[in-house]
Amino acid sequence: MRLIRRLPLLQWARGYGGAVLGTDLLAAVIVTIMLIPQSLAYAMLANLPPEVGLYASILPLVAYAVFGTSRVLAVGPVAVVSLMTASAIGPVVQAGLADPLDAAVGLALLSGAMLVAAGIFRLGFLANFLSHPVMSGFITASGILIAAGQVRHLLGVGGGGATLPEILPSLWGALPQTNPWTLAIGAGALAFFHAARRWGKRGLMRAGLPGWLADMLARAAPILAIAATIALAKALELGGKGVALVGTIPQGLPRLALPGLSAELLVALAPAALLISVVGFVESVSVGQTLAARRRERIAPDQELIGLGAANIAAGISAGYPVTGGFARSVVNDDAGAQTPAAGIFTAIGIALAALFLTPLLADLPQAVLAATIILAVLSLVDFRAIRRVLDYSPRDFLAMAATILITLLVGVEPGISAGVVLSLVMQLYRSSRPHSAVVGQVPGTEHFRNIDRHRVLVWPEILSLRVDESLYFANSRFLEDRIAALVAEHPRVRHVVLMCPAVNDIDASALESLEEINRRLAESGVKLHLSEVKGPVMDRLHRSDFLRHLSGKVFLSQHEAICRLRRELGPDAAPEQEMGPGCRRDGVSGG
Amino acid sequence: MRLIRRLPLLQWARGYGGAVLGTDLLAAVIVTIMLIPQSLAYAMLANLPPEVGLYASILPLVAYAVFGTSRVLAVGPVAVVSLMTASAIGPVVQAGLADPLDAAVGLALLSGAMLVAAGIFRLGFLANFLSHPVMSGFITASGILIAAGQVRHLLGVGGGGATLPEILPSLWGALPQTNPWTLAIGAGALAFFHAARRWGKRGLMRAGLPGWLADMLARAAPILAIAATIALAKALELGGKGVALVGTIPQGLPRLALPGLSAELLVALAPAALLISVVGFVESVSVGQTLAARRRERIAPDQELIGLGAANIAAGISAGYPVTGGFARSVVNDDAGAQTPAAGIFTAIGIALAALFLTPLLADLPQAVLAATIILAVLSLVDFRAIRRVLDYSPRDFLAMAATILITLLVGVEPGISAGVVLSLVMQLYRSSRPHSAVVGQVPGTEHFRNIDRHRVLVWPEILSLRVDESLYFANSRFLEDRIAALVAEHPRVRHVVLMCPAVNDIDASALESLEEINRRLAESGVKLHLSEVKGPVMDRLHRSDFLRHLSGKVFLSQHEAICRLRRELGPDAAPEQEMGPGCRRDGVSGG
Structure with missing residues (x-):
């Protein structure tokens, strides 16, 4: 059982064959056709030679098929992770720590090791x-950055940059050098892809083709465009006219090797590898869960970490770069009828065949066609409506999202996503730093106690009852100190403070210290601290500390009991009860 | 009113004089006597010239008196912040970015600016x-590090180091070079301080002195030791015998100036300044609150940020280094009868007089005496019992504490406290990533619904009811997706999922996305999602989004209503109810 959990392959491979083999094979053919141009294009986006994209689409797919739990997830190079890879290896290469290929491989290995470790230690x-909101903002900003960065390939000009303030002026300055041939091919490809996606299937069906064939042909549009533009480039000798071509791609399969990576390089790549792992995992799990739910299946997130980690390690030892589960290709895989991860293995075989036999044909492919592929793919990532939705729903979440988008666009991908994560945490801490609490009084004629700001209740001037509605832990424990200090300073007659804890599920060590501090401070000013309605497990835990021994007051089972006993203790000289409620104010008690 | 809140001086200075002036003056004299040796010693600990310690005890005290809200808090150089200063300026000086004095001043200014900004934007x-636990572990580890680092001054040997693995071997190696004169003076001072603290007051009272005089003399022990050892050093010409003396201290007041600081220096100091601000603020507020509570007064934490920030800026423009509120001296100030912050101003005047007139006398002071002062002061910071207490109470908190202590001792102060903060956050995220939730069923004959693992209840196989007991936000929203996916995958007969939300106070944008995702996935597999017992404010918020329009099911006011309506909808062919409870298992439903 444990082995099956760790090696999901053992489950689906038993008795494999027959009809399932057929549908898996068909799905693999369709995904392979889609993956060839994407692999080349995303490698270009990552500033890596095109064959690296192909290599990243062979062994990683096999590794995921062995270790992953989704039946239809298609892994490989994806746009956002390719952008993150480019941004991570740039500085490392510039610092002379490694050449781009070694840096990419190091990034894949590091990210793979992190994912596997997270899976083993259940750190999902x-x-x-x-x-x-941060993830969605990051993907939108990445889409914009990627599209902006590819425009220069459409124009056939130089330049570059990793952020909008770098990309845009460089593009503007290079505009006069636009190569008309490149622009014609790029714009043509873009228009063709767009038309094929929008009207292709419908048009072909209207022309009398059966649905499945129309669908397949529409999906093959990129491959058709590639074939056509290669032919065009050869016929017109576009290479001599300044059109950037892909150039010679080494023919054959990647050599398996563990590259020698310096510790310095790994340290420099570690933060980026961590971010790539997190983004890749979140993206992949979300795709996997969506597709699994359709079939009432499940994926196991911790095992997914191992599956993705294995895929990245496989990319690392086969001259690839970081991979993850892609949305579009997984949906295509699912739609095409893939039943088991074997479809992934067949796709890997398809890509391997392409690397063995198709690469010589690709030398004359204009880079502008790949740029058009990328632009069309990433524009679907840009989701402005999501921004609007978050703004309407939660201004606080919008702030984190907007910061992520702006910093990603203006400063870079790693600062952008880091800022989003930190801001979310800070805002969550702020939110939870003020636990919901209320000064309560007794509802006349009952044993119930309610917020004095909302209900007509009875209070006794010497007794202050505060109900806390959340677990107490480090983020909110100091607030409680402040709150009680303020209430007691406002009410000089108070001699007993009762903390009503019906909703406190946990008290961590910080909150315990705070309670001890509150108890000590109250005692020094002659006020006793009592607790009421403490839950059983919390009480058990308090017994493991000194707190109950030092507590100046008592622990009461109910708030009603607390009030009865304390009034008896105060004796006949105590001030009489007062009626309180919304609108009436007694020496400044506030419900908060 | 607002001005008074921002300038607490306006409140206490009105009508100041008379008896209050007298007690404030007396308290100031006592604190001044205590502060002179401490200021010199802590400056030595921060690897700064002794006069910097005096300067940090003049203007900052005045600034705090103007802006701070505690009536008795005494600010100035303290041990932990001095250690952090040494650790922060070391690398900066080594990198050639600044000399130690400029780095110290830069650190104080940065930390002051951060504190003031945090006060203005209410970021306390x-x-x-x-x-x-992290703070307490950090203080214990700092105390050990400081004491270990001062031993070399007691022995009169060279060496140094910022962590135990650096300090201990260096000490061991230098042991043979121990200077007997230094050791004799250092050990003598240590023994004398210890005895004075332990038996001084009692002994003097037994000798017939009145209590207040005995107390004051006991407190003056360090000053007496200083005077005696200076005389001794002069008489025996210890300087020529290899005993390290304080040396010439410039006579006079600090010059007020804004030093020219490079942006590069400020960037390099920023992380350390942030940690110093946080540690100083937490320490200071805790002292301030404790002392204020004794008098049923309050301090205002946000205004305290401004008070401490002003003190640090004052330190920055008067050639000082970072300061904060000290525990021991504030207690002494309070015990000595200080009534208003004017006592702080008088103390500043006292230290200024010392800087003007006493410094020539201090040149012959053996450094070993200052080291003895430090060691005695910091050993009271080391609290092993707190470690034991946290271990007994909460193993998880203990983990954060132990990591803080070990990393501080072995790697350094900044990594130590950062690791503690990160670990606390990660563990809190882990804790909150699994919100308390339970599959519920109906208690027979009532309208109540309870956890099927704890109570005998009725369930209907086509309806799954899940109660969530916490607010939904980004840390736990994915867990809900997993949980529902697992439950629905386990129960193929389920056609309705009801999410019971009586304890959900908030749903953030992440959780909303998750609910939409859950709704979409359930709908794709033919299951409807319903909500019940949603609180008013949460419902209002949901109305601001599309969620309710896309929801496949309904929102019910009560869980009872939900069950009645869904059973009617399922019609007469629905499976009959089943009785469930602890011990009995129906096709694997689990309460979790």
Whole structure:
């Protein structure tokens, strides 16, 4: 059982064959056709030679098929991770720590090792640091950055840059050098892709083709465009006319090797590898869960970490670069009828065949066509409506999202996503630093106690009852100190403070210290601290500390009992009860 | 009113004089006597010339008296912040970015600016990041590091180091060079201080002195030791015998100036300044609150940020280094009868007089005496019992504390406290990533619904009811997706999922996305999602989003209503109810 959990392959591979083999094979053919141009294009986006994209689409797919839990997730190079890779290896290469290929491989290995470790130690929850608005803002900003960065390939000009303030002026300055041939091919490809996506399937069906064939042909549009533009480039000798071509791609399969990586290089790459792991994992799990739910299946997030980690390690030892599960290709895989991860293995075989036999044909492919592929793919990532939605729903979340987008666009991908994560945490800390609490009084004629700001209740001037509605822990424990200090300073007649804890599920060591501090301070000013309605497990825990021995007052089972006993203790000289409620004010008690 | 809140001086200075002036003056004399040796010693600990310690005890005290809200808090150089200063300026000086004096001044200015900004923008809650166990572990580890680092001054040997693995071997190696004169003076001073603290007051009272005089003399022990050892050093010409003396201290007051600081220096100092601000603020507020509570007064944490910030800026423009509120001296100030912050101003005048007239006398003071002062002061910071207490109470908090202590001792102060903060956050995220939730069923014959793992209840196989007991936000929203996916995958007969939300106070944008995702996924597999018992404010917020329009099911006021309506909808063919409870298992439903 444990082995099956760790090697999901053992489950689906038993008795594999027959009809399932057929549908898996068909899905693999369709995904392969889609993946060839994407692999080349995303490698270009990562500033790596095109063959690296192909290599990243072979062994990683096999590794995921062995270790992953989604039946239809298609892993490989994706746009956002490619952008993050480019941004991570740039400085490392510039500092002379490694050449781009070694840096990419190091990034994949590091990220793979982190993911596997997170899976083994069940640290998947760490991905929760990345909130939805931050992730969605980051993807939108990445899409914009990627599209802006590819425009120069459409124009056939030089330049570059990793942020909008770098990309845009460089583009503007290079505009006069636009190569008309490149622009014609790029714009043509873009228009063709757009038309094929929008009207292709419908048009072909209207022309009488059966649905499945129309669908497949529409999906093959990029491959058709590639074939056509290669032919065009050869016929017109576009290479001599200043059109940037892909150039010679080494023919054959990647050599398996563990590259020699310096410790210095790994340290320099570690922060980026961590961010890539988190973003890749969150993206992949979300795709995987969506597709699994359609079939009432499940994916196991901790095992997914191992699956993705294995895929990245496989990319690292086969001259690839970081990979993750892609949305579009997984949906295509699912739609095409993939039933098991074997479809991934067949896709890997398809890409391997392409690397073996198709690469010589690709030398004359204009880079502008790949740029058009990328631009069309990433524009679907840009989701302005999501921004609007978050703004309407939660201004605080919008702030984190807007910061992520702006910093990603203006400063870079790593600062952008880091700022988003930190801001979410800070705002969450702020939110939870003020636990909901209320000064309460007795509802006349009952044993119930309610917020004095909302209900007509009875209070006794010597007794202050405060109900806390959340667990107490380090983020909110100091607030409680402040709150009680303020209340007691406002009410000089108070001699007993009762903390009503019906909703306190936990008291951590910080909150315990705060309670001890509150108890000590109150005692020094002649006020006793009592607790009431403490839950069983919390009480058990308090017994493991000194707190109850030092507590100046008592622990009461109910608030009603507390009030009865304390009134008896105060004796006949005590001030009489007062009626309180919304609108009436007795020496400044405030419900907060 | 607002002005008084911002300038607390306006409140206490009105009608100041008379008896209050007298007690404030007396308190100032006592604190001044205590502060002179401490200022010199802590400056030595920060690897700064002794006069810097005096300067940090003049203007900052005046600034705090103007802006601070505690009536008795005594600010100035303290041990932990001095250690952090030494650790922060070391690398900067080594990198050639600044000389030690400029770096110290830069650190004070940066930290002051951060504190003031935090006060203005009400960011005091950020100090909550520093949990009690982490702070307490950090202080203990700092005390050990400081004491270990001062031993070499007691022995009169060279060496240094900022962590135990650096300090201890260096000490061991230098042991043979121990200077007997230095050791004799240092050990003598240590024994004398210890005896004075332990038996001084009692002994003097037994000798017939009145209590107040005995107390004052006991407190003056360090000053007596200083006078005696200066005389001894002069008489025996110890300087020529290899005993390290304080040396010439410039006579006079600090020059007020804004030093020219490079942006590069400020960037390099920023992380350390942030940590110093947080640690100083937490320490100071805790002292201030404790002392204020004794008098049923309050301090205002946000205004305290401004008070401490002003003190640090004052330190920065008067050639000082970072300061904060000290525990021991504030207690002495309070015990000696200080009534208003004017006592702080008088103390500043006292230290200024010392800087003007006493400094020539201090040149022959053996450094070993200052080291003895430091060691005695910091050993009271080391609190092993707190470690034991946290271990007994909360193993998770203990982990954060132990990591803080070990990393501080072995790697350094900044990594130590950062690791503690990060670990607390990660563990809190882990804790909150699994919100308390339970599958519920109906208690027979009532309208109540309870956890099926704890109570005998009725369930209907087509309806799954899940109660969530916490607010939903980014840290736990993905858990809900997993939980519901797992439950629905386990129960193929389920056609309705009801999410019971009586304890959900908030749903942030991440959790909303998750709910939308859950709704979409359930709908794709033919299951409807319903909500019940949603609180008013949460409902209002949901109305601001599309969620309710896309929701496949309904929102019910009560869980009872939900069950009645859904059973009617399922019609007569629905499976009959089943009785569930602890011990009995129906196709694997689990309460979790």
